[in-house]
Amino acid sequence: MLDESKYSWLSLEWFTPTGFQSFDWAFPIFLYALPLVLILFLLKWLIGTKIKQKLPVALPKQDIERSWTSYLRVIPNLFTALALAMLIVALARPQRTNEEVEQWTEGIDIVLIIDTSESMQIEDFKPNRLEAAKQTARDFINGRFQDRIGLVIFSGDAYSLSPLTTDYELLGSFIDTEVDFGKIENRGTAIGSAIATGTNRMTESTAASKVMILLSDGDNTAGNIDPITAAELAAAYGIKIYTIGIGKDGKVPYGKDFFGRPNYIENTLDETTLRKIAEIGDGQFYRASDNEALSNVFSLIDQYEKAEIKETRYKNTTDFYPIYAKWGLVFFILFMLSKSTFVSNVLED
Incomplete structure (x- = not known):
């Protein structure tokens, strides 16, 4: 069972399969949008490689190997994708419902x-x-x-x-x-x-x-x-x-x-x-x-x-969408910080 205390939203358990399987979803149709996030950024990369301006530079062959620092440029996009994914999960409204039944009978x-x-x-x-x-x-x-x-x-x-x-x-x-x-x-x-x-x-x-x-x-x-x-x-x-x-x-x-x-x-x-x-x-x-x-x-x-059986049902529903909304905000802030730094300005081959 996931911890539901004040700072429990910081736990990475909310992103595990076990965590997701424990939820009921008020609007599960929104979850179908999650693959669209991946498709969106894949299209962005494909289109970008076609229309991006390139500067021809003559360099020796031994100097044209790709530097690991060039991969840092994907970090802002990664944060953006995660922020969108968290927003979609929050819109699907994950929740848990506890149902108690009181039953008695005139035997x-x-x-x-x-x-x-x-x-x-x-x-x-x-x-x-x-x-x-x-x-x-x-x-x-x-x-x-x-x-x-x-x-x-x-x-x-x-x-x-x-x-x-x-x-x-x-x-x-x-x-x-x-x-x-x-x-x-x-x-x-x-x-x-x-x-x-x-x-x-x-x-x-x-x-x-x-x-x-x-x-x-x-x-x-x-x-x-x-x-x-x-x-x-x-x-x-x-x-x-x-x-x-x-x-x-x-x-x-x-x-x-x-x-x-x-x-x-x-x-x-x-x-x-x-x-x-x-x-x-x-x-x-x-x-x-x-x-x-x-x-x-x-x-x-x-x-x-x-026998006359009387039954009283109690439902207690807890929403967990604020947790994913908070994570979405965190990833959006990280995107804003990273896109203004050297990370997004790394030279590409």
């Missing part, structure tokens, strides 16, 4: 509730319902910004896998290693207990928006809390509930027989209850029958539940 607290019952092994999703749900949950989490997210899993019981946190890497690790069919021993589908567990995680939340996303593929067959009652309790805490029914109705592939052929079982889903839960929670119900549909559902929810 959202989100609890993901994932069904891990045996029926989530059904393979109408690839590779199965649970793995599809896990991948979609990972993508959803990675797309959030400064939102606290918690995880609840359930089958015959509900289990709070992670408290509300912004450590998305930790959440991803939990999804990879802890969300599986063997985590909860009791079999069944305790939807009411899952909602109650998620609500318990939200009781001390002070977030502007609290959201619960429930993903299940079956009927409420376990637990000691009715899903509708649990939904009403969540609504009392101001929690919005989205419900996602996962899976197809009718015969679906589940495991393989002795010969490696897929077995088919009859699948049902209590869509009515899931719709009612979403209605009570002022959210929406979605039905997903394959991986793409599930991904689209989470994308919709992601769009609906965006």
